[in-house]
Amino acid sequence: MFRKILIANRGEIAVRIMRACQELGIRTVAIYSDADVQAMHVRMADEAVPIGAAAPRESYLRSDRIIAAAQSVGAQAIHPGFGFLSENADFADAVRAAGLISIGPSSDAIRSMGSKTRARAIMQLADVPIVPGYEGGIDADFGEAAGTIGYPVLVKAAAGGGGKGMRIVRAPKDLEDAIDSAQREAEKAFGDPTIFLEKYVEHAHHVEFQVFGDMHGNVVHLFERDCSTQRRHQKIIEEAPSPLLDGELRQRMGEAAVTAAQAVAYHNAGTIEFIVDPQTLEFYFLEMNTRLQVEHPITEMITGLDLVKLQLKVALSEPLPFAQDQITARGHAVECRVYAEDATNGFLPAVGPVLLAKFPSMPGVRVDTGIETGDEVTIHYDPMIAKIIAYGQDRADAIRKMDAALRNTIILGVTTNVRFLRDVLAHPVLQRGEVTTSFIEREFADWQPGVSDSADLALIAAALADLQSVREWPTIARNPQTTSHDPWQVSDAFRTGG
Ligand code: MV4
Numbered sequence: 001m002f003r004k005i006l007i008a009n010r011g012e013i014a015v016r017i018m019r020a021c022q023e024l025g026i027r028t029v030a031i032y033s034d035a036d037v038q039a040m041h042v043r044m045a046d047e048a049v050p051i052g053a054a055a056p057r058e059s060y061l062r063s064d065r066i067i068a069a070a071q072s073v074g075a076q077a078i079h080p081g082f083g084f085l086s087e088n089a090d091f092a093d094a095v096r097a098a099g100l101i102s103i104g105p106s107s108d109a110i111r112s113m114g115s116k117t118r119a120r121a122i123m124q125l126a127d128v129p130i131v132p133g134y135e136g137g138i139d140a141d142f143g144e145a146a147g148t149i150g151y152p153v154l155v156k157a158a159a160g161g162g163g164k165g166m167r168i169v170r171a172p173k174d175l176e177d178a179i180d181s182a183q184r185e186a187e188k189a190f191g192d193p194t195i196f197l198e199k200y201v202e203h204a205h206h207v208e209f210q211v212f213g214d215m216h217g218n219v220v221h222l223f224e225r226d227c228s229t230q231r232r233h234q235k236i237i238e239e240a241p242s243p244l245l246d247g248e249l250r251q252r253m254g255e256a257a258v259t260a261a262q263a264v265a266y267h268n269a270g271t272i273e274f275i276v277d278p279q280t281l282e283f284y285f286l287e288m289n290t291r292l293q294v295e296h297p298i299t300e301m302i303t304g305l306d307l308v309k310l311q312l313k314v315a316l317s318e319p320l321p322f323a324q325d326q327i328t329a330r331g332h333a334v335e336c337r338v339y340a341e342d343a344t345n346g347f348l349p350a351v352g353p354v355l356l357a358k359f360p361s362m363p364g365v366r367v368d369t370g371i372e373t374g375d376e377v378t379i380h381y382d383p384m385i386a387k388i389i390a391y392g393q394d395r396a397d398a399i400r401k402m403d404a405a406l407r408n409t410i411i412l413g414v415t416t417n418v419r420f421l422r423d424v425l426a427h428p429v430l431q432r433g434e435v436t437t438s439f440i441e442r443e444f445a446d447w448q449p450g451v452s453d454s455a456d457l458a459l460i461a462a463a464l465a466d467l468q469s470v471r472e473w474p475t476i477a478r479n480p481q482t483t484s485h486d487p488w489q490v491s492d493a494f495r496t497g498g
Helices: 011-024 041-044 063-073 089-097 105-116 116-125 144-149 173-191 247-262 296-303 307-316 397-409 418-426 439-443 452-467 473-478 490-498
Strands: 004-007 029-031 047-052 077-080 153-157 166-169 195-199 205-213 219-229 234-240 268-276 281-288 332-339 356-358 365-369 384-392 410-412
Touching: 004 063, 011 029, 011 041, 011 307, 011 384, 029 041, 029 063, 047 063, 063 077, 063 089, 063 205, 077 307, 089 105, 105 116, 105 281, 105 418, 105 452, 116 195, 116 281, 144 195, 153 173, 166 173, 173 195, 173 490, 205 247, 205 281, 205 307, 219 247, 219 281, 219 296, 219 439, 234 296, 247 268, 247 281, 268 307, 281 397, 296 332, 296 365, 296 384, 332 397, 332 418, 365 397, 384 397, 397 418, 410 452
Parallel strands: 004 029, 004 077, 029 047
Antiparallel strands: 153 166, 153 195, 205 219, 205 268, 219 234, 234 332, 268 281, 332 384, 356 410, 365 384
């Protein structure tokens, strides 16, 4: 195994990777920006190297400094996590050129899948079903192509992914404007204005297969995740397995996912995204993500595997320790992403100090987080506070446990989406396993948090009791404005009396 690796990331995924390293006896090296001097991932690492200012361009995206940091401490490998440089082919090349191991796929695979049009061409050659579409080229006639495909169509950016630069077009008269604005957005975001068309598969399930390859040509899939519960292309609830698939469809899609990965000689962890029409049960390849994903824990829960440990193994050229028929899935797992955001303010990130972070501790519940009480949510990075993962013997059991876990999640200081998550989880469409890509927009368009009920009040009381341990509290208690008729006096007396 490795002796020492550098984790080129921050927050919960850096913490998650370090936990796997600790179990394997690998020394960990954190990198950190000026905003993260006190961050949890830094406190957890064996060593930590400062790499620059808070803005990602000045720190977590500085491949030169990150590689220099790894060399300065004698790390053998770099794990990129997700986001930041994780799908940057030039970074993977630079890491390997520096004589280090990059814990991830080949730069060729990253490049091929980074171009959504190239990915489509590769999948078509490999007989993996793709959505009817049109790539254009010289003498392109998008209007004619859209008519042939049939409306509604989607305009997508070739360099895009994750919904960036996407436009839904429902009528021919709107096509030209949509193409123009998509091209402008793509040029601005990716420096490449190339767009293509696809038939828009509406009210569908977003189902993705976890794949894993080693450097000896072996590729397996680790079953699927249903990620249809998204808001503005931000996933909020994911589950495994997908409630839409039966055994036969799962087998066919799994085989297509393995074929897709083999088409680019894939090694390490990857995900094949499909869109599935619940009416016809036809499925189509959308894109491949060439990294470990945020939602990987639900796959870990149903397979009993540790995907980070597997990543380290195959990065060392070891063969996958199992064949496809040795991998089994059991039970059901759900993940909720807890974000610091304010639903009453357009779901904008809510930043500031976290006065209290109290996470559930119960059987079958896992919490992946990178923050603790006293830490800060800043404007510089993703406002995700934690991932709550619940595992049950079946879907209903997992959902019940998730609601209990959310009821025991108390975040004070920043507004969160916990109440929103609970309402989404309780919705009959979700309870029935019938969530499609249009669910959140249709059912929660003008959602507002309900009035506090007695359970909320009990939580607030419990949280106030916990606040005793927060450093700021004595200042509040000594505030001269806290007079005897102030309701805070009650807690004050309780405190001084204790
Ligand atoms: C699609 C699609 C339907 N038809 N492509 C969104 C993110 C990116 N990974 C691909 N995405 C989609 N591509 C075709 N041809 C549906 C999605 C999609 C989606 C679309 C609208 C609202 C929510 C969505 C959630 C997941 C996927």
